[in-house]
Amino acid sequence: MSADKIPTVVVDDLHVRYRLIRGARAGSAAGALLSLLSGKSPGQLIQSVHAVKGVSLTAYAGDTIGLVGRNGSGKSSLLKSIAGLLQPSQGDVYTSSQATLLGVTGALNKAVSGNRNITIGGLAMGMSRAEVEDIRPGVIEFADLEEFIDLPMGTYSTGMQARLRFSIAAARQHEILLVDETLSTGDTEFQERSQTKIRSLANSAGTVFLVAHSQTMIREVCNRAIWLDQGVIKLDGETAEVLDAYDADIQEKKAAKESGQ
Amino acid sequence: MTDNSVNRIIDEFGLVSASKIPSLGTYLKQTWQRRDFIIELARARSTAEYSDSMLGRVWQLLTPLLNAAIYFFIFGLLLGTKKGIENYTTFLVAGVFVFNFMQVSVTLSASALPRNQLLTQANNFPKLVLPLAVVLQQIQQYFVSLAVLIVIVLLTGEPVTLMWLAMPVVLVLQILFTTGLGLIFARWGANSRDINQLLPFFTRSWRYVSGVFFSITVFTATFAEWVSTALQLNPGAVYIDLVRDSLMTSQTNEPIIWIMGVSWAFLFILFGLIYFYRGERKYVS
Numbered sequence: 001m002s003a004d005k006i007p008t009v010v011v012d013d014l015h016v017r018y019r020l021i022r023g024a025r026a027g028s029a030a031g032a033l034l035s036l037l038s039g040k041s042p043g044q045l046i047q048s049v050h051a052v053k054g055v056s057l058t059a060y061a062g063d064t065i066g067l068v069g070r071n072g073s074g075k076s077s078l079l080k081s082i083a084g085l086l087q088p089s090q091g092d093v094y095t096s097s098q099a100t101l102l103g104v105t106g107a108l109n110k111a112v113s114g115n116r117n118i119t120i121g122g123l124a125m126g127m128s129r130a131e132v133e134d135i136r137p138g139v140i141e142f143a144d145l146e147e148f149i150d151l152p153m154g155t156y157s158t159g160m161q162a163r164l165r166f167s168i169a170a171a172r173q174h175e176i177l178l179v180d181e182t183l184s185t186g187d188t189e190f191q192e193r194s195q196t197k198i199r200s201l202a203n204s205a206g207t208v209f210l211v212a213h214s215q216t217m218i219r220e221v222c223n224r225a226i227w228l229d230q231g232v233i234k235l236d237g238e239t240a241e242v243l244d245a246y247d248a249d250i251q252e253k254k255a256a257k258e259s260g261q
Numbered sequence: 262m263t264d265n266s267v268n269r270i271i272d273e274f275g276l277v278s279a280s281k282i283p284s285l286g287t288y289l290k291q292t293w294q295r296r297d298f299i300i301e302l303a304r305a306r307s308t309a310e311y312s313d314s315m316l317g318r319v320w321q322l323l324t325p326l327l328n329a330a331i332y333f334f335i336f337g338l339l340l341g342t343k344k345g346i347e348n349y350t351t352f353l354v355a356g357v358f359v360f361n362f363m364q365v366s367v368t369l370s371a372s373a374l375p376r377n378q379l380l381t382q383a384n385n386f387p388k389l390v391l392p393l394a395v396v397l398q399q400i401q402q403y404f405v406s407l408a409v410l411i412v413i414v415l416l417t418g419e420p421v422t423l424m425w426l427a428m429p430v431v432l433v434l435q436i437l438f439t440t441g442l443g444l445i446f447a448r449w450g451a452n453s454r455d456i457n458q459l460l461p462f463f464t465r466s467w468r469y470v471s472g473v474f475f476s477i478t479v480f481t482a483t484f485a486e487w488v489s490t491a492l493q494l495n496p497g498a499v500y501i502d503l504v505r506d507s508l509m510t511s512q513t514n515e516p517i518i519w520i521m522g523v524s525w526a527f528l529f530i531l532f533g534l535i536y537f538y539r540g541e542r543k544y545v546s
Contacts, residue, residue, distance in 0.1 A: 010276055082279065085382060093278070094277060094278055101383065109309060110309075111309030111313075123295070123301050125384055
């Protein structure tokens with residue numbers, strides 16, 4: 001840890017627990033009545049998932065960090081916590097400025113036009129009206145929606161909606177950028193374009209955390225990688241080193257599974 | 262990493278906790294910085310509400326008029342609750358419009374956070390923005406209703422008096438109170454969907470005790486004095502009364518109602534803001 005590096009994100013012993021409410025709402029009315037009569041407390045219907053179990057890390061300006069790990073290893077929860085969108089159950093996250101999470105289903109209002117949604121989306125990210133007007137032409141062009149931009153969003157296809165959301169979120173300069181590519185959709189052509197966009201954003205942003213579909217992208221863009229396994233950091237270091245270890249582990253598990261059959 | 266080294270880094274580089282609530286002052290400042298966002302959300306809601314219907318925004322006028330007509334038919338003509346009230350038409354329409362604003366604002370505030378879950382999952386902003394946008398949209402609708410009311414007031418032969426000047430003050434007080442009550446329900450409704458099931462019973466009971474379509478003094482004549490006083494001092498009745506007092510010459514102007522109008526407004530807006538603010542971190546999944 002050299003002295004001239006500027007820390008932008010500090011994650012300190014972060015724990016995230018989700019509480020899932022099961023049964024109470026999903027069941028039938030009769031079932032609900034029965035469980036009431038039998039004196040079962042509603043607490044029994046709440047299930048807790050411990051998604052992140054004590055993660056600590058420091059990211060510096062200029063870092064582009066790839067996150068790898070299996071489904072459910074806590075990648076998305078970690079990103080959401082850094083963005084302040086999840087409340088930690090223990091520990092905390094400290095940032096030098098508000099981090100933006102790209103790729104989450106940004107809510108747009110289906111009853112109003114694409115153009116109005118650009119305004120809402122931009123303002124939701126904290127832009128001023130003038131800034132929104134600055135990005136508007138670029139957003140429309142990138143989303144490739146010139147002909148449809150004045151139609152209500154409800155008339156758009158799922159792909160078109162996804163394109164608009166991504167374009168709005170990507171239209172901004174970020175000091176801390178969190179990209180969860182696995183959450184975004186769109187056709188193959190747009191995915192390619194969005195990957196190019198993510199690369200250029202990663203180059204211009206101060207600190208980037210990236211969850212990507214492809215390891216190739218992480219190897220190409222990231223100078224550092226973190227391997228999460230069941231909510232804890234298994235390895236944190238140079239991209240090649242971490243990804244090679246992760247790959248080896250996947251192969252090993254695969255081989256073990258096959259020989260076990 | 263020891264706690265000490267974390268604290269040292271945080272202090273040295275001025276890092277801010279992503280999970281702790283800022284001070285109330287900072288929180289309100291951050292909300293104020295999002296005022297354009299609040300306005301845009303309110304506008305989008307208005308557009309969305311009327312975009313599916315053929316008549317579109319005409320409903321903004323039609324809805325209050327139809328409401329008034331139905332209440333006039335049922336209560337004025339069928340049930341005869343107009344006993345002892347001069348200019349019952351204006352009396353009733355004022356009651357319906359003033360109460361509806363409070364009822365709809367509070368009901369929609371209760372679901373403001375769950376309804377905008379997708380927005381809050383992707384963007385970090387003070388959640389206060391959401392109930393405020395709801396109330397702002399209702400204020401806009403309320404002003405349309407009030408324009409209708411003024412026409413009815415004039416058509417029923419009420420003179421324009423100096424008391425009309427009190428209307429802006431009454432409206433500010435009523436909006437402060439309604440926002441405050443809405444914020445309390447917004448926090449309750451954020452984490453419990455059951456509130457939305459219970460709310461109609463609350464607002465319906467409140468409507469019946471607030472003298473929307475009858476005179477509280479006339480109808481509680483056979484009850485103990487305190488019953489009548491309690492009903493008249495409840496915020497619903499107070500703001501209805503203040504509007505009627507300002508626009509109708511036949512209504513009496515009592516200082517205690519004014520005192521209550523000011524008290525309820527400041528009590529609820531202060532409590533509502535603080536109560537909602539303290540729950541800020543509970544609104545994230």
